Amino acid sequence: xxxxxxxxxxxxxxxxxxxxxxxxxxxxxxxxxxxxxxxxxxxxxxxxxxxxxxxxxxxxxxxxxxxxxxxxxxxxxxxxxxxxxxxxxxxxxxxxxxxxxxxxxxxxxxxxxxxxxxxxxxxxxxxxxxxxxxxxxxxxxxxxxxxxxxxxxxxxxxxxxxxxxxxxxxxxxxx
Numbered sequence: 001x002x003x004x005x006x007x008x009x010x011x012x013x014x015x016x017x018x019x020x021x022x023x024x025x026x027x028x029x030x031x032x033x034x035x036x037x038x039x040x041x042x043x044x045x046x047x048x049x050x051x052x053x054x055x056x057x058x059x060x061x062x063x064x065x066x067x068x069x070x071x072x073x074x075x076x077x078x079x080x081x082x083x084x085x086x087x088x089x090x091x092x093x094x095x096x097x098x099x100x101x102x103x104x105x106x107x108x109x110x111x112x113x114x115x116x117x118x119x120x121x122x123x124x125x126x127x128x129x130x131x132x133x134x135x136x137x138x139x140x141x142x143x144x145x146x147x148x149x150x151x152x153x154x155x156x157x158x159x160x161x162x163x164x165x166x167x168x169x170x171x172x173x174x175x
Contacts, residue, residue, distance in 0.1 A: 008111060008150050009111070009146050010106075010110075010112075010113070010146070010147040010149055010150075010151075010155065011111065011145070011146050011147070012103060012113050012115060012144075012145045012146075012147070013056070013113070013114045013115070013144055014117075014126055014137070014142070014143040014144075015114055015115065015116050015117075015141070015142050015143075016116075016118065016122050016137045016141045016142075017034075017038075017062070017064070017066040017067040017069075017070045017116060017117070017140070018034050018037075018038030018066065018069075018139055018140040019034065019037040019139040019140065020032040020033065020035060020038060020066040021034065021038075022035075023035070029064070030063065030064040030092055031065050032064070032066050033066060033069065034066055034069050034070070037168075038066070038069075038070070038139065038140065041139065041140040041168040042069070042070045042073040042074060042140055043073055043074075043077060044171065045074060045140050045142060045168060046073055046077025046078060048166060049074065049078050049142070050078050055078060055079065055080075056075075056110075056112050056114045057107075057109065057110035057112050057113065058084075058112075058113045058114070059075055059080055059084065059085045059086065059115075060085075060086045060091065060106070060113065060114070060116070061085055061086070061087050061088070061115075061117070062087075062088065062089075062092040062094075062116060062118060063088065063091070064092050064118070067116045067117055067118065068085070068087060068116070070140065071116040074116075075114075091115070091116070091118075092117070092118065094118075094121050095121065096124055096125055096128070099122075099125050100125075100155075103115065103152055103155060104153045105152065105153070107152075110152075119136070119137060122143070123135075123136055126162060128157045128160070129145045129157065129161055130143075130162040131161070137165075140167065140168050141166065141167035141168075142164075142166045143164075144163040144164040144166075145161065145162055145163065146161055146163045147161075
């Protein structure tokens with residue numbers, strides 16, 4: 001009888017924080033909150049993921065208020081416990097190598113991961129795996145990257161591919 005090997009792929013959803021407020025110019029950058037558009041976009045994008053049946057096994061977020069708030073809103077929409085979000089300071093202002101290290105060290109039991117963070121790092125990271133140039137991952141933009149690997153530690157720029165790219169302005173015209 002032939003042995004059937006299942007190819008388990010890893011999927012990363014790179015999610016940039018929703019639109020943040022510049023209302024308080026004295027607030028440190030990492031403490032900026034979401035503005036009204038961000039409060040509209042994050043639940044909308046979470047519902048979009050939910051309707052697609054996307055269920056993360058793990059969520060990792062920058063500790064910045066705008067990223068963590070976006071993560072909490074989207075986690076709620078997809079039925080992921082807010083208390084299980086892995087909050088990491090190193091995602092904030094992360095270099096490409098830092099992002100790669102974070103992803104490579106994810107728990108291998110997780111096949112679908114959400115990573116919440118910031119630009120310009122997320123755009124550069126996404127472009128590493130994209131066949132078409134992405135000029136900007138906009139606020140609350142979601143880049144789905146699939147890796148043909150069984151372990152996160154095996155990801156490289158050669159075994160990942162952008163599968164989808166969603167962002168609020170695709171759905172809200174005139175902005």
